[in-house]
Amino acid sequence: MSEKNIALNNVTQVFRGAAMRSMGGEFRAVDDVSFDLASEPPQIVSLVGQSGSGKSTIARIILGLQKPSSGSVTYNGKDIYKLSRQEYDIYRKDVQPVFQDPYSIFNPFYRVDRIFWTAMSKFKLTPSKREGLAKIEESLHAVDLRPEDVLNRYPHQLSGGQRQRVMLARVHLLRPKFIIADEPVSMLDAAVRVLFLNILTDFTEKYGMTTLFITHDLSTAYYVGGKIIVISRGKIVESGDVEQVLVHPSHPYTQMLLSSIPVPDPDARWTEKSALPLEEEETAEQADLEALPHPHI
Numbered sequence: 322m323s324e325k326n327i328a329l330n331n332v333t334q335v336f337r338g339a340a341m342r343s344m345g346g347e348f349r350a351v352d353d354v355s356f357d358l359a360s361e362p363p364q365i366v367s368l369v370g371q372s373g374s375g376k377s378t379i380a381r382i383i384l385g386l387q388k389p390s391s392g393s394v395t396y397n398g399k400d401i402y403k404l405s406r407q408e409y410d411i412y413r414k415d416v417q418p419v420f421q422d423p424y425s426i427f428n429p430f431y432r433v434d435r436i437f438w439t440a441m442s443k444f445k446l447t448p449s450k451r452e453g454l455a456k457i458e459e460s461l462h463a464v465d466l467r468p469e470d471v472l473n474r475y476p477h478q479l480s481g482g483q484r485q486r487v488m489l490a491r492v493h494l495l496r497p498k499f500i501i502a503d504e505p506v507s508m509l510d511a512a513v514r515v516l517f518l519n520i521l522t523d524f525t526e527k528y529g530m531t532t533l534f535i536t537h538d539l540s541t542a543y544y545v546g547g548k549i550i551v552i553s554r555g556k557i558v559e560s561g562d563v564e565q566v567l568v569h570p571s572h573p574y575t576q577m578l579l580s581s582i583p584v585p586d587p588d589a590r591w592t593e594k595s596a597l598p599l600e601e602e603e604t605a606e607q608a609d610l611e612a613l614p615h616p617h618i
């Protein structure tokens with residue numbers, strides 16, 4: 322199997338405007354970020370940082386939704402903005418997104434089956450109606466959904482967990498080399514979250530899809546395993562095997578993120594405020610730890 326590679330080379334994203342007046346008119350959301358995602362061996366790489374640290378901006382840049390102010394993203398060594406039409410079509414098929422709440426990208430007027438038929442036609446998978454339906458059903462079963470429960474429904478008739486799994490079924494159907502999953506479980510409850518994460522790790526192991534898993538929550542990064550990249554204020558501060566980094570964090574920011582995770586203790590009352598300083602004025606989301614192991618082992 323030929324190896325494919327997405328590389329971020331000194332990617333920087335500067336936002337300018339009146340709203341950044343207090344910061345000298347510009348704000349560096351992503352600052353000189355470089356890392357690689359390789360298809361071989363397939364792996365999960367978690368990109369972790371607080372709210373506002375630049376994670377989603379990096380996802381958008383990789384997906385070609387936003388051109389960085391400087392630096393480049395290359396696919397197999399070629400700048401994604403210099404790919405031919407045909408090469409770009411391959412990139413779009415090879416690199417599939419899963420967003421936090423897919424509701425915003427579902428067309429509310431179309432039933433769920435249309436998502437799959439549209440994907441097949443867009444990426445020129447043109448099976449017969451019968452073969453196509455068999456593939457769709459296989460993909461739904463792969464994410465633990467029953468076709469009869471979802472295919473004829475409208476997006477608003479599904480739960481958040483079902484909608485997220487429909488997006489995973491779409492990924493299963495397309496069999497990309499890479500998944501860019503931006504906070505895919507942050508809106509799910511603990512039980513559905515674990516189900517989703519298990520399917521995602523299965524995709525990497527069974528079908529060889531390398532996943533960039535974006536999360537603010539160290540516990541979920543620890544749960545999915547693989548590698549981790551820790552980002553603060555747009556800069557990578559630490560990276561490596563998730564086990565190594567979370568058990569022996571070397572950077573103060575990683576240590577601080579770890580120490581801010583509340584340890585479930587039925588006898589303890591939560592009286593103190595988190596020691597975590599925020600990236601922005603926004604409030605950091607609380608990690609939902611109910612069903613996930615604590616990274617301190």
Ligand SMILES: Nc1ncnc2c1ncn2[C@@H]1O[C@H](COP(=O)(O)OP(=O)(O)OP(=O)(O)O)[C@@H](O)[C@H]1O
Nearest residue numbers: 336350370371372373374375376377378379537601
């Ligand atoms: N189009 C834009 N114009 C101006 N500032 C922006 C724009 N997009 C993002 N930002 C700012 O860049 C910073 C990084 O945003 P980004 O969404 O990448 O962070 P994040 O780590 O994904 O946060 P979250 O987990 O809350 O989604 C934030 O301060 C955000 O307000």
